[in-house]
Amino acid sequence: MNYNTKSPWILHYDGSSCNGCDIEVLACLTPLYDVERFGVINTGNPRHADILLITGGVNDQNIPVVKQIYEQMAEPKVVVAVGICATSGGIFADCYNMVGGVENVLPVDVYVPGCAARPQAIIDGVVKALAVLDEKQNAMKK
């Protein structure tokens, strides 16, 4: 049995987000949604994290940052793109400095659309990410 699904530790990175999705991510930790019920801890350290939550689109300046954070995480790891900006660039997709969604830089496993993404949707996205995490763990064993 894999215990990844019982204790997913999340690293939250704010790309060029408007802060709308960020406060919704943090709202998941509040007493109303209380994701710690499912063992979720919001860690600040990529070495400890299992799930990388990225909000906001990726621009030229934060490409190396996002890549570095991803490389510092230990396998198995998954990436969840939260909000429409992270999934496709949203209304900023045509800006001269934007490269669009996170998928252009990292392999994204789960997309959570919405502007801003609601806490329920974010929790649902994380739960879907757990299935992917489980698959990756099983693949690691072989």
Next chain:
Amino acid sequence: MLAIWIIRIILIVVLTPIVGGLLAGFDRIISARVQGRKGPPLLQPFYDVLKLIKKENIEVNKTYKFYVYASLFFIILTAVIMLMGGDMLLAIFVLTLGAIFFAFGGYASQSPYSIIGAERELLQMMAYEPMVLITAAGLYMVSKSFFISDMISQAVPAIVYLPAVFVGFVYILTFKLRKSPFDLSLGHHAHQELVQGISTEYSGRELAIIEITHWYESIIALAFVYVFFATSNPISHVFAVLACLVVYFFEILVDNSTVRVKWQLALKSAWIVTGVVSVVNLMIVSFFKF
């Protein structure tokens, strides 16, 4: 006789982290209830550790992992010495050795965050070590022995003679249990600006070892509390366990109702409390009783 000793040692090595992990689970549930949340399941700390064991092991350099295992070894040794009723001074020195190896691990992993964490760990040790030694000295003055088995077989519990020393020990227990306001070196929950202090560069199995070491440490810290209450009367052991639980609950409440302080205040306040309570209490004990 030897077989009984070996069985006891094996039981201590196996059961201590299980009880420590359950305590950590209770801690997280009670912390969540204090904050108006439901909280994780009781076995959550075990799930975390089992997950970490299976994760990938990232190597930062060749040496830094050794210190975590050395730290665990000495902490287990401390637990065995204390719970077998051995020499308290020996236990304290071995405990210090374990903590020093842990700080070495922080230095060896070379990350700026972990070096800050290691320096803060050393500052914490400066803050709490005098009080730990004075606790042992006070218990020696009451029982005329450094052996824990003698200390817990007195007619009168040590707390009667050493109430102020007990208060001082509970004060520095906050350092040992890594709880707010004195969790300077290694925060457990989402302390972003520290990025988890010493454990910054540790991932996978070594992080699980750090967690297990902490379970042993919490039981060792509560064993000190236990010694204050236990006497030759068997019923007193029930009270001693209850006292440990009350003290642990108190520490959880303090953890949830305070924020982290600067190291200057942590060091000064620990030394002031140590100086005042230990000097007054030890003077009174030496003047009136012995």
